Amino acid sequence: MPTRNVVLHVADVHKSFGGLHALSDVDLQVEEGTIHAIIGPNGAGKSTLLNVCIGRLAPDTGAVVFDGQVITGKQPHEINQMGVVRVFQTPEIFPDLTLLQNVMVPAFAKRDGAFRLNAMQSVEKRTDIRDMALHWLEDVGLAGQKDAIAASLSRGDKRRLELAMGLVQNPRLLLLDEPTAGMSRHDTNSTIDLLKKFKGRGMTKVIIEHDMHVVFSLADRITVLAQGRIIADGPPDEVRGNPKVQEAYLGGAH
């Protein structure tokens, strides 16, 4: 295996809620420029793991290291400014804004991340931001509705919008929580194409997914979680053949 930089290191993370061990001794390394899939049955702790990575939850023990820096305990906006962006499972968008504005806001965050009191500037004059946002709306296929209010979108379209909101920040690490749930087969395929497009361009992706079609067409490496523990970790073919995984998760159905 070629040695690449480890961009994200989840080091011996343990997290429990009351008596429930959501994550036990999870140790995970994500290499730069890869697409790393995390799979596992419901309740395996996948979403908890993502929440720990973006600072929404603090681990009981262990730490999350991004690019050599410990990010556990940092504020969500600080983690984002370091280049970690998350796309949520239930679409987190700005429902009252237009699609274009929805993408422009994160674009501003990328450009003017720290607080700026640009109260006398006109949004219209920031064509750089606007073009950037439009470009990504086109890529996810929503440019035609750029002036619609985001709340009016279908669930699948909201997810694509959120994907654009994540990509416009050109993150170093993109965490995707079931990016294709609720999408039609056609949209799923175009999303896969979109994600493939950025493979190896310095953007690392961690993806949680139920849809095995998506996982096996995208992932460079797969980690399997069950009951808060890692039961397998390796390239897709290796994981597919792993009897432990088949028993715990695939159940031979796929």
Next chain:
Amino acid sequence: MFNNPARNDWMLLAGFSAVILCLPILLEPIGAAYPALMQKFCIFGIFAIGFNILFGLTGYLSFGHAAFLGVGSYAAVWSFKLFTMNAIPAIVMAVFFAAAFAVVVGYVCLRRSGIYFSILTLAFAQMCYNLAYSVLTPLTNGETGLQLTLNDPRVVDGLFFEPSAGLPRVDLFGLPISGGGYAGFYLCAITLIVCFYIAMRIFRSPFGMMLRAIKSNQNRMRYTGFNTRPYLLAAFVISGMYAGLAGGLMAATDPLVGAERMQWTASGEVVLMTILGGVGTLVGPVLGAAVIKYFENIFSSFDDHALHGVLGFLPNSIENPIVSFLSLFVGDGWNLTLGVVFMLIVIFLPGGIMEGLRRIWNLFNRRPGNRDAMPVAQTQPAE
């Protein structure tokens, strides 16, 4: 609808300015064309525009905004007492002290959101009100209210003029501001136009867009890399400065300030104005302020006698019950009318008067696709 938004904004500003400057002519038919009332429209318009920058853009409902108005008023009167009767330094001081105070209050209150924020601001305002009546009496003159006296130092004025007999008037380089003249009105009117312009720029700026995004989904803002607190604090302080400015103008046109100006009822009033006019719109708050102040003026002056006069053509058996019912709503009952109207607006027309106008407009201009054509401006009508 297809021309560029920047030009629409200039037209809106030009139209707004024209209407404000021509108020003395426009209001003649409805009997409201006297400066004392019109300057009230302008002052409360400024107050409401400022409140709307906070509530309309960020969704943070402050129930203590009158405190900033009060601080501004006191600061202005102190400027008259200590330095000069010129209105400019007084207004500058009003804005400065309101801003400083807003930084402190905002820093504390903005650590919580939603209902907690409303209650915290309410608590702060009540605290100021209580203090103004008690310990701070040397600064506020307690129940009597702070006013000008003959033996105020007025250091700067003393250098240039011989003190005249009687209380001096607030002036603007010789133009009399206090006392209900046209100069006072035009000072307020021009300030209102400037404030409107600044608010318009804020609405159209990236900063304004961030505030709207915070209102829409604050959590998402945090995960987008924004530290939302400075944005909120900035909005809060700007909004407090508007309130201070309004307070300063209020003191300039009538240099007598009582603590009741800071009471929660006064905070409630600006909430009513903004909601009535239309939250989140540019023109709405000004419209709401004018409508409330106008009808307050009319309704308060009505009494049973006037009602009997109007309804005199009816037979007594019908007239008397109607009069006694209507008398609930006029005179001292004006607040009741206000409460009822306010409830009806919140229940049936949450967008306020502007929403109503838009609905009527759409009724007559039903063209397909018209509504989605200009989404950036969707919170305010272009007309």
Next chain:
Amino acid sequence: MDAILLQILNGLDKGGAYALIALGLTLVFGTLGVVNFAHGALFMLGAFCAVTFNKLLNLESVVVDPEKTTAWGSPLETRTPYVEAWLGDFGVFLNDYSVPASIMLAIPVMLLLGIAMERGLIRHFYKRPHADQILVTFGLAIVIQEIIKHFFGANPIPQPAPDAFAGTVYVGQILGMGQTLAYPWWRIVYLLFSLGVIGAVFAFLQFTTYGMVVRAGMHDRQTVGFLGIDIERRFTVVFGLAAVVAGVAGVMYTPILPPDYHMGMEFLVLSFVVVVVGGMGSLGGAVAAGFLLGILQSFASMNEIKSLVPGIDHVIIYLVAVVILLTLPRGLLGRKGVMED
């Protein structure tokens, strides 16, 4: 020592009123999820139930006897309240006890008003944002207080406590702590009364099926809805109950503070602070914080303290609220996840 005890006593009756209002606020907020700015108005309405009842009792028949004259030479008027004419001694008794007796009037009136409010207005705001709820109930509070002002005027209307409780009681003697500690009887009555009502509300919530559903609803509204329980009707009852509690609190408070039309708002602002300090959605917190803040307030108004920190008596409650909110975001006894963004 006496002085301290006196301040604690002083704080307790005010605290009782805060606790009763805050209890209703919390109950409504916890079950219905509605922030009710008109709750203070309900307290005020209760107080005016007492005023109305007293007025009714004092409707008089006037008999002018032209034969007899007063010392000033005008015809002698004999005024007899109807109740005394009809009911004799019981009428006299009723008149004396008009304040506690008016609870009998206040309970049905407040219950009906509460139900009408919930059915007619509040119900339609369950799904609207909290800001809208605040605004509409704020409007309602204005409407209620202006109507009261129209019919009862703007001046406070003193209500007498029953003669038997009008004087002071030497608390010190009873407790064996010295002679000087005297305390108004009625305030002690109020304290006991508020404790009784609080006990009754908690018993209702603890021991009745209705109460159990309400508690479950405060804990997890959705689940209770899934159980197929007619939650709407129970909401109405909860709102009515909160209205009654606020109302009777207002009735009994009238001999302590002569009611006027804007007393509701003053108490509401303070009660909100109490709720926030106690922890939004925590009934025990509301009660504890009510008494605590009442006592703190009366301590702050001691001369010794006032001379140390001038003006502290006016701001202590707000100051405490600000400090608590900044250090313990959920209040003293608040639960996680209530009203958090």
